[in-house]
Amino acid sequence: MSPPKSAQRLENKWDASRAKNMSEPEKLLYRSNLLGSDKRITNYGGGNTSAKVLQKDPLTGETVEVLWVKGSGGDVGSIAMDGFSTLYMDKLNALRGLYRGVEYEDEMVAYLPHCTFNLNPRAASIDTPLHAYVPARHVDHMHPDAIIAIAAARDSKALTQQIFGDTIGWLPWKKPGYELGLWLSDFCARNPDARGVVLESHGLFTWADDARDCYDLTLDIIQTAMDWFAEQTAGKDAFGGARHQSLPADQRRAAASRLMPAIRGMVSGQQHMVGHFTDSDAVLEFVNANEMERLAALGTSCPDHFLRTKIRPLVVDFDPAKPDIDATLAGLADAISDYREDYMAYYERCKHDDSPALRDPNAVVYLVPGVGMITFAKDKATARISGEFYVNAINVMRGADAVSEYRGLPEQEAFDIEYWLLEEAKLQRMPAPKSMAGRVALVTGGAGGIGSATAERYLREGACVMLADIDETALAETAENLSARYSADVVRTVTMNVTDEAAVVSACSNIAAEFGGVDILVSNAGIASSAPVEETTLDLWNRNMAILSTGYFLVSREAFKLFRVQDMGGAIVFVASKNGLAASPNASAYCTAKASEIHLARCLALEGAPMGVRVNVVNPDAVLKGSKIWQGEWLDQRAGTYGTDKDGLEAMYRDRSLLKRSVLPDDIAEAAYFLASDLSAKSTGNIINVDAGNVQAFTR
Incomplete structure (x- = not known):
């Protein structure tokens, strides 16, 4: 049974002493951030807030009414002052005279810049x-799950009246835009005592003439809905009760780590996708429920939901009572192909001449009974947020179906939102993806100077x-x-000893699930x-070979397994050493292990080529800055070998190079970026020396 959804009440976070000396725009920002801080009030990026403020016109010096409203694409929880649009109210009112009717409402967007x-x-x-x-000075438009559950119910109008009386009105579904603005204006004129409205399949509008009053009202209306649902659903099983039982947590994650690389390979045809579990x-x-498949097929309701999740998810064929991941993997290709065909048919049924x-x-959301939910998107944040939006949809379905009958948006209405020309224009304005967008990298020795510099170089390019x-x-x-x-979305860690086979296997399973x-x-x-051979x-000897040869083998082997499942190529970069090509005195164990590492890379380049996996080597020399290798005994030993002290060792290495320059971690990171990026798409089995020039290490 589901616990009451209002077990934790919404917290009124308004601090009157803090807000006392704020301007009206500052109060709007404060209110917006407070509302956006609780996902029960609105989802990420969902909803908007506004205030009508009297300000001096910079051109005429006269006092004019200005609408401050959240700008396009922002998030109320994290918005700053520059996230609000500001528009003359008299010009916005003048737009009424230019409106040619609902079939032309999209053209009204082009007039908005003239009102700036x-x-x-x-x-x-x-x-x-x-x-x-809306004639009130302050307006909140939120997407709380509890309200959308009312808005998405078959009898949402009657439920709205039952719960709120005449305080909150109701308007039927209408795509957001100018016409809906006129509907809302007409509603306010006909219902001057109303304090808000529920928009069918969409969300909540509330208003007041004071910023604090508007905030309080919004919380009160949402809390009223939450309390009502808690009362109505107490003691009831959600979604028709459980059909499946969840696997234990470790088995759920293990199942996800098997499924996700396979799905990723199948859905990354247009661009590399990143997953979230x-x-x-x-x-x-939800995924374990009797009614899951029926409800999932109905699609989501709120426009914000399906813009992030597509209209419906893909339900993966998996029985947690008889878990057979291999059988599920064998059927994935057909399931994903069927989803694509269904989606393309939906597009063909609903498209317009100018769509x-x-x-x-491909699907964004994958529901796996007994395991959980997997989402894929162009980057990690979007994949995570898409999952959060589908949880919003789950909450809506739970509430609506418990007290009435859940309804998704009609297919044509959903399509007209998803393929709205205004949404397309927004997508076209987005910046071009960075060179490593959608790529996922595992960096061993990641806390050292070279490892952290390489990680940062990849992160800078969107990996x-x-x-x-x-x-x-x-x-x-x-x-x-x-x-x-x-x-935090794009950085993960794993404590791993590369010589521990189980730890390496676990780390690669971990990156698949993350x-x-x-x-x-x-x-x-x-x-x-560093030691003479007789010492x-x-x-x-074994420690050098275990870390620098066996360790590189173990990590590469597990990476190869993932590469093969994904079937979308890949890149391996070994950070070796000048010593792998040129011998140094008193370092036979180190030099031999590094030579083994380089030859392993050549072998892997041969095996990886048929599946598009490139394997290359960066050979640094004398990278002292930030390197843990150069701490402690090794530094003392090398300084002793070359007859200098610690302070003189870096100068010695620099002066012995052909270019007379020090080699830094960032230099190695740049080579590691080149070898992993598409810039070197036609290079494999190669070695790049980043050593400022060492004739003994010239490749022959």
Whole structure:
């Protein structure tokens, strides 16, 4: 049975002392951020807020009424002042005289820039008229699950009246736009005492003449709906009760790690996709339910939901009572092909003469009974957010079907939103993807100087990175640093000893469950030793070979397995050493292990080529800055070998090079980027020396 959904009440976070001296635009920002901080109030990027403010016209000096409203594409939870559009209210009202009717409503968007106040560059959203034509000074438009559950019910109008009386009105489904703004204006004129409205299959509008009052009202209306649903559903099984039982958590993750690379390979035809796995309680309750397949087939309701998730998910054929991942994998290709064909048929049925071209026909959401939900998108954040949106849809279906009958949007209405020319124009304005967008990299030795520099180079180009290292403290510090600059979505860590076969297998399973697979392996875990051969113990010899040869083999072997399942190519970069090509005194174990590493790369290049996997080597020399290898005994030993002290060693290495330059971690990272990127798409089995020039290491 599901727990009451209002077990945790919405928290009123308004701090009157903080807001006391704020301007009206500042109060709008404060209100927006508070509302967006709780996903029960609105989903990421969903909804918008506004305030009508009296300001001095910069041109005439006269006091004019200005609409401040969330601009196109923003998120109320994270919006800043520059995220709001500002428009003259008198000009927005003048647009009424230009409106030619519902069949021409999209052309009204082109007039909005002519209404801009103070040359504000923030583009106004399609919802601007809805805020402008409500006479109240402050307006909130939110997408709370509890309200959309009412809006998506078969008898949503009657439910709205039952729950809210005359306080909150109801309007039938209408695609967002200018016509809906006029509908809302007419509703307010006919119902002057109403304090808001439920939009069928869409969301909630609330309004007041004071910023605090508007915030309080929005919370109160949503809480009322949550409390009503809690009362109505208490003691009832959701979604017709359970049909399946969940696998244990470790088995769920293991199943996801098997499924995700296969799905990723099948859906990455147009671009590399990144995956996200969710097995939250809400997801498991839904995927295990008797009514899951019926409800999933109905599609989502709120426009924000299906723009992120497509109109419906793909239900994966898997029985957790008789778990057979191999059988499920064998049937995936047909299931994904069938989904594509269904989606293309949907496009053909619903398209108009001026519809944008067919987009990627693959599913975004994959529901796996007993396991959870997998989502794929062009980047990690979008995959995660798409999953969050489908959880919103699950919550809506739970509520609507418990008290009435859940209804998705009619197919044609859904298509007209998904392939809306205004949405297409927004997509076309998005910046071009970076060179490693959608790529996933595993970097061993990721907490060291070269490893962290390489990870940062990949992150800068849009990749997702999993850092692997044996040093937990350094690993956590490196991850925190990179996450702060590139977001926590794209950085993961795993503590791993490359000589531990089980740990390596687990790490590669981990990256599959976190990102969906892997495209790039940077094998960089290192050790260095220095001793005359007669003083080289067997343990020292074996340790060099275990880390620098066997370790590189183990990680490569597991990466190859993922590459083969994905069937979309890949790249391996070994960070070797000048010493793999040129012998050095008192370092036989290290030099021999590095030579083994280089030859392993050549062997892997031969085996990888038929499936598009390239394997190349970067040979650094004397990278002292940030390198853990050069800490402790190794530094002392090499300084002793060359008859200098610690401070003089870097100068010695620099001066012995042909170019007389120091080699830095960033230099190695640049070579590792080149060898993993499409810039070197026709190179495999190669070695790039990044050593400032060492004649003994010239390849022959």
